[in-house]
Amino acid sequence: MKLLEGKTAIVTGASRGIGRAIALVFAEHGANIAGTDLKYDENAKTLEKELNEKGVKCKMYASDASNFESCNELASQVVKDFGSIDALINNAGITKDNLLMRMTEADWDAVLTVNLKSVFNMTKAVQRTMLKQRHGSIVNMSSVVGVSGNAGQSNYSASKSGIIGFTKSIAKELGSRNIRCNAIAPGFIITEMTGKLGEDVVKSWSEQIPLKRGGEPKEVAETALFLASDLSSYVSGQVINVCGAMNT
Numbered sequence: 001m002k003l004l005e006g007k008t009a010i011v012t013g014a015s016r017g018i019g020r021a022i023a024l025v026f027a028e029h030g031a032n033i034a035g036t037d038l039k040y041d042e043n044a045k046t047l048e049k050e051l052n053e054k055g056v057k058c059k060m061y062a063s064d065a066s067n068f069e070s071c072n073e074l075a076s077q078v079v080k081d082f083g084s085i086d087a088l089i090n091n092a093g094i095t096k097d098n099l100l101m102r103m104t105e106a107d108w109d110a111v112l113t114v115n116l117k118s119v120f121n122m123t124k125a126v127q128r129t130m131l132k133q134r135h136g137s138i139v140n141m142s143s144v145v146g147v148s149g150n151a152g153q154s155n156y157s158a159s160k161s162g163i164i165g166f167t168k169s170i171a172k173e174l175g176s177r178n179i180r181c182n183a184i185a186p187g188f189i190i191t192e193m194t195g196k197l198g199e200d201v202v203k204s205w206s207e208q209i210p211l212k213r214g215g216e217p218k219e220v221a222e223t224a225l226f227l228a229s230d231l232s233s234y235v236s237g238q239v240i241n242v243c244g245a246m247n248t
């Protein structure tokens, strides 16, 4: 059974990692994908080709999710190109980890702007279309550290906690119009973002996880599929941890 047949999903930061996995899993379930990333580079082109070959429509856009105007332009263009926006996956994110003692104002601003303001920008940009349609599912990529905090990641944790507050508020604000909004809190997922960490850090993280391994991007993508589809039609305002029981 295809869960997103004929639906259109915007996935931000889709060129690699979790965003790419979401685009692939959604396309396998019949969704047309409007993917974004900072650049229309080789990764973006490869994904676009791969998904179009699967028989769904995929278009990748160079769009900065942290820029309010770019998000408005993107949403208008997606409606022109695809006709609807049924799901929005706010996935784009960055880290600039440091102890507070060494964290610069620029590191704080960059992480809050890319991770949190982008969610505001994109949600606001699709709101009118989803209100008109009287349906929509918004999925925001938080993190377990947004739920429980983490030393050395105060900027990142704050941005991911902010996403949870925003998610719950939007679920309450737009629920009467059949628009749902949920967050996913991934734990330790093996992507380029975590690839920056040393081997010893990865090993010690894995040992602390009850399932004894990092997660695969696909395992996050399948949770996003549940939240974007009608399988979760009565789930809104929630945070689902995808973390191998790291956070319970």
Ligand code: NAD
Pocket (backbone or CB within 6 Å): 012, 013, 014, 015, 016, 017, 018, 019, 036, 037, 038, 063, 064, 065, 066, 091, 092, 093, 094, 114, 118, 141, 142, 143, 144, 185, 186, 187, 188, 189, 190, 191, 192, 193, 194
């Ligand atoms: P990644 O770094 O591999 O991929 C992120 C993608 O977002 C990249 O393609 C990047 O170019 C894009 N991006 C960055 N800034 C952007 C912007 N302003 N506009 C548009 N695109 C932008 O990261 P990932 O591991 O795939 O993480 C995806 C999301 O999941 C992030 O929000 C991250 O915080 C969250 N997350 C990841 C983990 C993990 O362990 N990997 C854990 C918890 C949460």
